[in-house]
Structures are given as structure tokens and as C-alpha cells.
Amino acid sequence: MLDKSVAEEISERKKEPEWMLKLRLNALRRFNEMKMPEWPVPNLAEIRFDEINYYTPQSVKSSSWEKVPEYMRAIYEKMGIPAAERELLVGGSIAQYQSESIYEKIMKDWERKGVIFMSLDRALSEHPKLVRKYFSNAVKIDDNKFSALHYAVWSGGSFLYVPKGVKVGVPMQIYFYMKSKNEGQFEHTLIIADEGSSVHYIEGCSAPLYDKSSLHSAVVEVFAHNNSHVRYTTIQNWSRNVYNMNTKRALVHDNALVEWVGASLGSKVSMLYPCSVLLGRGAKSSSFSITLAPKGTVKEGGAKMIHLASNTKSIILSKSISLEGGHSVYRGLVKIGKGATNSSCNVKCDSVLIGDDAKTDTYPYSDIQESDHVQFSHEAKTGRISEHVLSYMRSRGIRESDAITMYINGFIKPVLEQIPLEYAIELNRFIQIELEDVDNVEN
Amino acid sequence: MLKINNLNVYIGKRHLVKDASMQINSGELHVLMGKNGSGKSTFANAIMGLPGYDVKGSILLDGEDITGMGIDARARRGLFLSFQNPVEIDEIKNSLFVRQAMKACGIAQELSEFKLSFINNLAKAGLDESFYSRSVNSGFSGGEKKKNELAQMLMLNPKYAILDEIDSGLDINSVKNAASIITSQVKKGMGVLLITHNPLISEFLNPDMVHIFSNGSIAKQGGKELIALIKGEGYDL
Numbered sequence: 316m317l318d319k320s321v322a323e324e325i326s327e328r329k330k331e332p333e334w335m336l337k338l339r340l341n342a343l344r345r346f347n348e349m350k351m352p353e354w355p356v357p358n359l360a361e362i363r364f365d366e367i368n369y370y371t372p373q374s375v376k377s378s379s380w381e382k383v384p385e386y387m388r389a390i391y392e393k394m395g396i397p398a399a400e401r402e403l404l405v406g407g408s409i410a411q412y413q414s415e416s417i418y419e420k421i422m423k424d425w426e427r428k429g430v431i432f433m434s435l436d437r438a439l440s441e442h443p444k445l446v447r448k449y450f451s452n453a454v455k456i457d458d459n460k461f462s463a464l465h466y467a468v469w470s471g472g473s474f475l476y477v478p479k480g481v482k483v484g485v486p487m488q489i490y491f492y493m494k495s496k497n498e499g500q501f502e503h504t505l506i507i508a509d510e511g512s513s514v515h516y517i518e519g520c521s522a523p524l525y526d527k528s529s530l531h532s533a534v535v536e537v538f539a540h541n542n543s544h545v546r547y548t549t550i551q552n553w554s555r556n557v558y559n560m561n562t563k564r565a566l567v568h569d570n571a572l573v574e575w576v577g578a579s580l581g582s583k584v585s586m587l588y589p590c591s592v593l594l595g596r597g598a599k600s601s602s603f604s605i606t607l608a609p610k611g612t613v614k615e616g617g618a619k620m621i622h623l624a625s626n627t628k629s630i631i632l633s634k635s636i637s638l639e640g641g642h643s644v645y646r647g648l649v650k651i652g653k654g655a656t657n658s659s660c661n662v663k664c665d666s667v668l669i670g671d672d673a674k675t676d677t678y679p680y681s682d683i684q685e686s687d688h689v690q691f692s693h694e695a696k697t698g699r700i701s702e703h704v705l706s707y708m709r710s711r712g713i714r715e716s717d718a719i720t721m722y723i724n725g726f727i728k729p730v731l732e733q734i735p736l737e738y739a740i741e742l743n744r745f746i747q748i749e750l751e752d753v754d755n756v757e758n
Numbered sequence: 759m760l761k762i763n764n765l766n767v768y769i770g771k772r773h774l775v776k777d778a779s780m781q782i783n784s785g786e787l788h789v790l791m792g793k794n795g796s797g798k799s800t801f802a803n804a805i806m807g808l809p810g811y812d813v814k815g816s817i818l819l820d821g822e823d824i825t826g827m828g829i830d831a832r833a834r835r836g837l838f839l840s841f842q843n844p845v846e847i848d849e850i851k852n853s854l855f856v857r858q859a860m861k862a863c864g865i866a867q868e869l870s871e872f873k874l875s876f877i878n879n880l881a882k883a884g885l886d887e888s889f890y891s892r893s894v895n896s897g898f899s900g901g902e903k904k905k906n907e908l909a910q911m912l913m914l915n916p917k918y919a920i921l922d923e924i925d926s927g928l929d930i931n932s933v934k935n936a937a938s939i940i941t942s943q944v945k946k947g948m949g950v951l952l953i954t955h956n957p958l959i960s961e962f963l964n965p966d967m968v969h970i971f972s973n974g975s976i977a978k979q980g981g982k983e984l985i986a987l988i989k990g991e992g993y994d995l
Binding site: 702703706710711714718721722726728 | 806808809828829830833834838839841844845847848849850851854855856858859862863910914
């Protein structure tokens with residue numbers, strides 16, 4: 316049952332300040348008032364909000380993998396999280412299990428330089444002023460129905476603060492795992508890059524498959540102050556019973572750069588449109604994404620770029636692959652507001668269909684209010700792997716399934732190149748598995 | 759031996775190749791000539807197993823019946839087709855494509871060795887190093903595509919190669935070069951069926967046999983003298 320007591324219980328267990336409880340209750344009220352999104356995504360009505368377990372706390376909290384129980388550690392070992400630490404490929408890691416983190420660690424070097432990286436619950440008690448200053452400032456409580464739900468029941472996630480001028484040379488990683496059926500995961504991420512700093516944040520997500528659906532509704536807020544650089548990479552490999560509805564937004568100040576890199580592989584229904592609000596002069600943002608829609612899934616992906624200052628630039632590159640019986644959708648918004656002179660936005664969305672019953676749709680929205688030296692382009696390409704291409708490849712001895720894989724690898728390469736090698740290899744492996752599945756079905 | 763027995767090829771109700779038979783031994787060069795639209799390419803495509811055709815008759819490769827096999831299975835057994843119009847594949851690099859093909863055919867090379875030999879074979883075919891890392895045929899001129907087909911043939915070293923109008927789109931020097939590549943491969947034991955409608959390339963070659971296609975049938979078979987005849991009198995023999 317979703318009512319006040321859920322929010323109150325979470326708040327009490329976490330010993331939250333009064334303002335947070337108020338915010339939760341306010342958000343719950345807004346959630347109950349708001350309508351479901353009207354987008355043509357089917358089956359949202361199937362979500363049984365009353366059956367979801369909103370909060371599954373964890374008793375394990377550690378900064379040493381040795382103290383994490385074996386069955387939990389195995390999951391993260393499989394994802395290469397501890398290995399990346401051992402090889403010093405990352406500056407810090409958080410592992411979230413259900414509603415809370417079970418492992419948090421930041422490397423000493425970065426801690427000494429004033430970088431803060433911890434779960435948001437912990438930050439709320441250890442850095443209350445910073446959290447209060449930024450929390451819910453980029454994504455408003457009632458931005459959409461799922462963000463309202465998120466604010467009512469959020470738990471876990473991360474808090475990353477990079478002080479002025481600090482350039483974090485290695486990524487900060489976080490890994491989310493959902494465990495049981497009917498589970499809800501509502502982590503909240505706050506990233507603050509102070510002036511002239513830079514950081515790369517990578518998140519990975521997964522869940523085992525159950526017969527009942529689970530709901531993942533995260534909120535990510537990025538604050539990129541003047542001349543800072545934030546890269547946010549997300550690799551979402553949920554199982555096919557997860558509804559994945561996230562709201563991600565960055566506020567980008569003078570000459571700052573925010574890059575969104577995303578791969579959306581699993582889940583039943585996904586709605587992912589990272590948004591950058593280019594508030595400061597010379598602010599820049601890009602969104603590179605790969606969306607894979609296997610059989611029985613609807614994957615909405617895209618990005619929103621809102622230009623509110625002069626000399627701002629943005630790029631959206633979306634690559635979607637629909638397999639037999641899958642449906643991918645590009646949905647994007649570009650707004651160039653009055654006063655955003657000398658600004659440009661280039662959108663490119665490519666989709667490829669494999670199998671007769673694969674579907675793709677493109678819904679580009681644009682709202683261009685400024686005309687002074689403003690440049691906006693939208694390019695969309697949809698294609699099948701043509702029989703000519705396949706025949707040609709096969710005529711050189713390459714098997715059909717290998718030919719398709721090779722083609723898809725080439726298709727997503729421009730996005731894959733944006734992802735650190737270790738993650739790109741992993742990502743490639745996931746895609747391979749999906750493609751092999753198709754092949755097995757066909758044979 | 760590549761043995762084609764009474765091949766009949768149809769697209770729907772259209773009967774495009776009628777009872778064509780041919781035997782190509784290892785180390786032999788056969789030239790197939792005929793007017794545009796006489797069914798030469800259909801014949802070649804059907805031997806390779808390209809989709810869209812109904813095929814009757816049989817194709818034997820070194821004694822194995824490959825008539826019902828998929829395209830890739832035929833290729834792995836040593837059959838090669840140089841396409842009349844090779845497709846452009848923006849998504850795949852030429853080098854990766856050829857390397858994967860060699861892997862599939864069981865003749866994979868170490869990367870460094872592969873790189874040297876592909877660049878070397880591209881050069882033999884008349885293409886510079888840049889074609890190593892460009893996308894497959896993407897933005898190539900007609901002639902460059904044909905040269906790339908030749909370079910692929912050199913890399914894959916098939917037992918039997920069907921070269922469909924390998925000479926079209928090539929200037930005279932390149933035609934000569936293509937002819938010399940073909941001659942040297944045949945000497946090394948490759949069986950080649952060269953399809954052309956222009957007698958020019960034949961002047962630089964020494965075919966073991968010439969077949970003239972007319973209306974989907976083999977109208978005449980003979981030696982090199984047939985080419986001289988066509989040059990003099992055209993295809994209406």
C-alpha cells in the first residue's frame with residue numbers, strides 16, 4: 316500500500332531532517348494528483364503501485380569488500396566493480412543493493428583533495444547544508460508523475476561533490492542491483508562539479524528476472540558550475556520485467572560541458588531522456604545513446620537540450636536497434652529560448668531494424684524562439700540491414716548471425732567510442748547475447 | 759572442378775538461364791561473354807546462391823553438391839563472386855570485413871601479418887593504403903569497387919572465382935592490371951570464370967575456354983578464336 320506511512324517510515328529510519336519529510340509528503344500528494352504520462356507507451360497502466368515494495372533497507376554497510384557477504388559480493392564481482400578498484404581504474408565505488416548502499420569507498424587521493432563521494436542518505440547527515448542547497452533544484456518534485464513518486468520514497472543513490480579546480484582523472488562508479496520481485500528502486504543522484512573541476516561518473520544497473528514487474532525510478536541532478544566538465548555514463552541492463560523511468564537533468568553554467576552517454580539494454584519499458592539546461596553563456600552539452608529493443612520491449616530514449624543563454628552548443632546522437640518484436644522510440648526536445656543567440660544544436664538519430672516485426676518511431680520536438688545566428692539541424696535515418704548487404708557479407712564466407720553482429724557493432728561504434736574500454740567490452744558482450752538470442756529463435 | 763549441370767534459373771515466371779552447363783577445372787580460365795541482359799549475371803549469382811532466384815539443375819564443387827547451400831557455406835568451400843555492383847557498407851571498415859571473412863573461411867592471420875598482406879594486395883589491385891581503413895566500398899568510384907573486389911579475392915584465395923564484369927569502370931591500364939592478376943592466380947591453380955561483354959580484357963588473357971551466352975543459353979563454346987569472331991561480328995553470330 317502506498318500512503319503517507321511509507322514515506323514516514325523511510326524518513327524515520329534514516330533519521331532525516333524535518334524538511335526532507337515535508338518534501339516527501341508533498342511529493343506523495345503531487346504523485347496522487349498527477350496523471351500518467353500520455354505518451355504512447357503501452358502498459359504503463361499495468362504498474363500496480365500498491366503492490367510495490369518501496370523500501371528494502373540493508374544492514375550491511377562497509378568500505379571493505381571483505382566485510383560484504385559473499386552472495387552480495389559475487390554480484391558486484393561479476394560486474395567488475397571490485398576488480399576496477401584493485402586495478403585503480405576508478406576513484407571511488409558505491410554498490411547499492413535494493414534500497415541502500417552496502418559498500419562505499421573513495422580513494423584516499425581524491426578524498427584528500429576534498430572530493431566527496433558517498434551514498435546520498437549518508438551525505439544528508441554528514442553534509443546537510445550542501446545537500447539541502449542542491450536537492451530537487453534541477454528536477455522539481457512535480458516534473459512528472461514518476462519524479463513525484465521518486466521524491467516521496469527515494470532512498471540510496473549517491474552524492475558526488477568535486478571542489479573548485481579539482482580534475483578527477485579516473486571515473487567514479489556506482490552499481491545498482493535490484494533483487495526481488497515487485498521491488499521498487501528509487502535512488503537519487505546529486506553531482507556537483509564546482510568551478511573549473513572535472514569528473515566522470517559511471518553507473519551500471521541490473522536485476523534478475525522475475526514473473527512480477529519491478530519499478531526503477533531514479534532522479535539524477537547534475538550541477539555543472541562555470542568551466543566545469545561532467546561526463547555521466549550509464550549502462551542499464553535491467554531484466555525484462557523492469558519498468559525503468561528516470562528523470563535526469565543537468566544545469567550547465569558558463570562554459571561548462573555536460574556529456575551524457577547512455578546504453579539502455581534490458582527492461583520491459585524504458586523512458587530515458589537526459590536533459591541539459593544550458594543556463595550560462597558558452598555552455599555545452601551532448602547526449603550519445605544506444606538503445607536496444609529486444610522482443611516484447613518498448614524502449615523510449617532521447618534527450619532534451621534547452622538553450623537559455625548565448626553561444627551555447629548541443630549535440631544529440633541516438634542509435635537504436637529494434638530486434639524482432641521490439642519497439643524503439645526516439646523522443647527528443649530541443650528548445651532555443653529568446654536570447655540564446657549564436658547557439659547551435661545538431662540532432663542525429665539513426666535506427667536499424669532487424670527482423671520483420673521490429674518497430675521504431677521518432678518524435679522530435681523543437682521550440683526555436685531565437686533566430687539570431689541560431690543553427691538547428693535534425694537528421695533521422697531508419698533502415699534495415701538490407702538483403703544486399705547481408706548477401707555480400709555472406710558471399711565472403713561470413714555467417715548471417717556474424718554478419719548482423721558485425722554490422723550492429725559498426726552501427727553503434729560512434730557511441731561505444733565514448734565509453735571507457737572496459738565498460739565498452741562489457742556492453743558489447745550484452746548486445747552480443749541479445750543478438751544471439753534472436754539467432755536462436757530464428758533457427 | 760566446379761561443375762554446373764543443366765542450370766535453369768527463374769525469377770517468378772521468367773526463365774532467365776536455360777540448361778546451362780559448364781566445367782571449370784582448377785587452373786583454368788573460362789570467359790563468359792554475351793550481350794547486356796543475356797543472363798550472364800543471373801547465372802553467376804545463382805551459382806553463388808544469392809537470394810531471389812529459383813534454381814534447377816546442380817552445382818558441384820570438387821564433387822560436393824552445393825546447389826542447396828547458403829551463400830556463406832559456398833564461400834567457405836572456396837567459391838568467390840566478384841559482384842557487378844558491390845554494395846557500400848558505411849558501418850564496417852574494409853580491413854575488419856576482410857579479416858572477419860578470412861576468419862570465417864579458416865585462414866585467419868595475425869593482425870600484423872594481415873595488415874601487411876592486405877595493404878600489399880590492395881596495392882596490387884591498384885588501391886592505396888587509405889582503402890585499408892575506409893568503410894567497405896563506401897564512396898568508392900565504380901573502378902575502385904572493382905579493384906577492391908580483386909584485393910578481396912587475393913586475400914581469400916578461393917578455389918574458384920566468378921568475376922562478374924570485373925573490367926567495367928576500369929581504365930585501360932587497370933584492365934591490363936586486372937588481367938595480369940587473373941593470369942597469375944590461374945597459374946597458381948585458381949579456377950576462374952570471367953564474365954564480360956567487352957572483348958578488350960580478353961586481349962590480355964589466354965582463356966582455356968570461351969562461352970557465348972545468348973538469351974540465357976550457351977549459344978557457342980570454343981577457344982580464344984571466338985573472341986576474335988565477336989570482335990569482328992558482334993554477338994549475333
